[in-house]
Amino acid sequence: MEHNASLQLTTPGSRYSVRQRTGLALIGVGVLGLLVMLVGDGSLNPAFTMGVAMAGFLLGSGLLFADLLQQAPGVNNNGVWFSGATARGMAGWIMAIVFTGFYIILYWTPSNLEQLVRGTDALSAALRGRPSDQWFLYGLFYTLAILIMGARMLIKYRDNKYQIFRTISVMFFQLGLAFILPSLLLLLNEPEFYFSYFWPLKYDYLWPS
Known part of the structure; x- marks a missing residue:
């Protein structure tokens, strides 16, 4: 029977350890949350559900x-060409x-994202002073994705000072200048200024007002 790689969700012949399966299960809990x-009637506490989802993603990824x-x-790119997520397989689609x-x-x-948005009201109120x-x-x-994949990068290239410096720089600028600082400016009733937009998105930031 001809092997059809396009229907694969995992790498052919892959075997997951108990720890990996637990991690995948926790990520599944995050996706479920x-x-x-997204589709619920809002009867569950949005902040609690969002917290469970984020915890699932963070712990599972860890x-x-x-x-x-x-x-x-x-x-180490072994199996990348045959992975369902990177070889135009079902997971990738x-x-x-x-x-x-x-x-x-x-x-x-x-x-349509209203319930997801409401799940971040508490954090937004703490950082920005508004819903x-x-x-x-x-x-x-986006920031969580940068931090999670940045942690993976730091572990994978832990022997390479250049990769460590580059990855920490990306994580710092995304968390500090692109997420926390603009939120704090709003909290202080200042314009929401995104320092990470200087080039090429907002080059006019560099011009005198």
């Missing part, structure tokens, strides 16, 4: 990345549709 908030400590540091759909909803029908909106939600998701 977001889905409940368990998955812990296995990298058992591997030699440096470049699913992720492409999910991410593209999220951006479409974010820009054109943000009201959350779809852009704060997006900034939070």
Whole structure:
């Protein structure tokens, strides 16, 4: 029977350890939490559900990345060409549709994200002194993605000073200048200034007003 790689969700012949399976299960809990908030009737506490979802993603990712400590540091692309997520397999198509759909909803029908937005109200109130909106939600998701994948990068290339410095720089500027600082400026009733937009998105920031 001909092998059809396009229907694969995992790498052929892969075996997951108990720790990896636990990590994947926790990430699944995180995804489930977001889905409940996205399509639910709002009867669950949004802040609690969002907290559970974020904890699932963070803890699950931590368990998955812990296995990298058992591997030699440096470049290791074994199986990348055969992975369902990177070789145009089913997992890759699913992720492409999910991410593209999220951006479409974010820009054109943000009201459909209302429950997700409400789940970040507490954090928004602490950082910005006002309720959350779809852009704060997006900034939070983006920042968490940078931090999670940055941690993976630090573990994977822990023997390379250049990669460590580069990764920490990206994590710092995203968390500090692109997320926390603009929020604190709003808290102080100042304009929401994004220092990370200097070039090429907001080069007019450099011009005298």
